[in-house]
Amino acid sequence: MSSSTAARSKAGAASRSTAGVVTWLDERLGIGALTKKQLRKVFPDHWSFMLGEIALWSFVILLLTGTFLSFWFKPSMAEVEYMGSYANLRGLHMSEAYASTLDLSFDVRGGLLMRQMHHWSANLFLASMTIHMLRVFFTGAFRKPRELNWMIGLALLMLGIIEGFAGYSLPDDLLSGTGLRIAQGLMLSIPVVGSYISFFVFGGEFPGDDFIPRLYTVHVLLVPGILLALITAHMLLLVYHKHTQFPGPGRTNNNVVGFPLMPVYMAKAGGFFFIVFGVTALMGGLLQINPIWMYGPYNPAEVTAGSQPDWYMGWLEGGLRIMPNWETNLWGYTLSWNVLIPGVLLLGVLFALLAFYPFIERWITGDDREHHLLERPRNAPTRTAFGVAGMTAYALLWIAGGNDILAYEFGLSLNAITYFMRVAIFVVPVLAFIITRRWCLSLQRHDREVVLHGYETGVIVRSPDGSYAEIHRPINPVRAYELTMHEQHTPVEAPAASDANGVPAPAQGKERLRSRLSHFWYADDVSKPTKEELEAAAHHATNGSHALEDGHGPASGNGAHLGIETSGIVGGQDFGLEQKPKAP
Amino acid sequence: MVRKLSTRRRHPLAGFVVLLFALVVAGGLYSAFRPAVADESGKSDAQLIAEGRQLYEVGCASCHGLNAEGIITERGKNIGPPLIGVGAAAVDFQVSTGRMPMARPDTQAPDKPRTYDEGEVDKLAAYIASLGPGPAIPDPEYYDVSEATDEQIARGGEFFRTNCTACHNFAGVGGALPEGRYAPSLHGVEPIHIYEAMLTGPQQMPVFSDEVLTPLQKRDVIAYIKTLEDQTAYGGLELGSRGPVGEGLWGWTFGIGALVLAAVWIANNGVRAERKKP
């Protein structure tokens, strides 16, 4: 979006109501544009399905506030003498970019509020994209046919990070400059082409006069344009695939149960926009963010304690901070592993892993079917454990990125934190993996218990012969259905090493590996109750004498019937699903 | 002479008293580069030094050695560094901020309520200054910033950002240094002590000699630091002035927290499929 189109949207904001702008954007973001037929589209209701919406609305707020900023911001490195109303900097020489940001903060009415809202919504935009992605990951919503939309989402996240970093660098304050210097260091660390890349990007020596204007074009035109296009594609695919849903009575792989887009979902979504806007405005008005007048103009000779990037780059900063100082000299070139590994490789590895994860999982599990029902995280223990391990590693890097502040606030030793992190980054994620996986499995076991034996009522009865037992009551059928609706996964078996004639099967190494991984993935899953077990359990619950012996209290006749109903539903639905042949 | 102990916490007015007192004393130690030998309350230099030596022997010699030559343990650890040539300014800074006498060996001596009163500090300072030439206690004209102009403050800000923010943070709220050390917050520090800190470079802090920062530039720095203390928090709560880490924390807790709660509320309210009886 160029500043002239940006200006038009701003003018729209002034003349129409805010809702008008929302609709205006909605239409261009793809929801409203799908016109009448699509308005009967159904969306299921779950709070976690609204996380992506936070991101969407934050983006709208970014467009609105960013447009406002672009009216006054001057992306120029020309040196000026500051004469504005912030006394502590008056008379100093600085770039026009920095001076105009000071003007925005102190001399433009509402400018500081807009700057702060813009920055807070950038933080919320990326944070909500991140938790939205985690929701998609942990519920298995990325599975076929949604792999492409998963990758689009990832591209959005990556571009969001780039956009945020570009914005953070625009005002040319001390922290922006320090951040850019690190970014340039990352470029330089790339073997062979590094210095050419840096030279190309900065138009010569760092920082140079070309960079801020270039970055401005990237920040207000290029990246927002691509983001807008990708968000539209993301939404279109969402409508095309239909939204996933959690399993429940009447919710199957072949339908969507929820509300029509018009009017219910639109009302909810539209209302949510105002909540997001309200929270952002509140933060922009009450919480200081990026006080560039405190940092001062960028000067390569200066640094400050508390030089950190915004949170979404914090984990990379953490990698840089805990990396030992390794360098190799090869034929006159210096390979700076200390920058290359945490900066360039870590970033690449994380995004590559995320991008290919749906395909990796699909290959391991051999599951080639379409999935429109979500999985509860506990029912995919290995995936959940990988996710938690990844989050743990990310969090550790985050902490390492703020090590100086941690050390100061809690009176710890900076060096101790660094040494701890160097070990923890390898050990703790593995522990997190093991613990999460076990936790999931015991939750599965618990679900099975609850379905078969009912929930614990906390009521203790004493039988005539003096023994005590707690009464268990069957859970209600809807709940029982939900707890047994998931698929029972079976590992992929390795093909026979040789066929009937003793001829070795080709490519068996790969298949074996896959089988082994698949066993690792699924083999520990707790088998869910079969129809027979459920009926036996229901029978058992009605039979008073048995119940007392093994501690299950006598259930009323009414409850027992509920149990049988449950088994009926579960058997019918669930087994139908499981019998579907697995794709080869 | 019996050592007077004055362990009272400093009164809010103490700053002014110190200033007044310093103004009186200043008459006696006008030359900035001569080792300070104060002629206090009619006593001769020699008398001050002698009394200072007595105070020193009681309170400081256990760590710094009987003749201020310093004490180093067998394993090379520094119980107390030599004080010969550190100057009166170092003594005034260390003792008036309560850093000395150090309570127990530690990585860094924190500031605490002072244990020596003004007169005793002057005696100690006179004694140490007599051992070798070092920076003297500065004259008030170099740290009195009550009449600083905007221009001086802005210039001081530049010097502050170039020389101090790396350790003390852009807002002067302090920061961590390697090996468990830290640069303390500068908020609430007396102007004279800021000057002396620059002059003597306690601990990890470099010495900012008059060639690096002239006395007038030092005064500008002090003026800027003082404006940081009572500057309006433009834009709202400062979140600790710790930069983006604090902001990220608030964004994730307050921002995302509030929005997720709102999402839960919206999803659970209004028409809802589950509400219908199965």
Ligand code: HEM
């Ligand atoms: C995905 C969306 C966006 C993100 C994540 C983002 C992020 C940021 C950030 C973090 C800053 C630094 C702000 C500060 O604290 O001063 C910034 C500045 C800026 N942004 Fe954006 N932005 C986005 C979209 C836009 C758009 C669409 C426009 C204009 C049409 C825009 C215009 C500006 C301008 C002019 C500045 C510099 C002014 C200033 O720093 O006060 N931004 N952006």
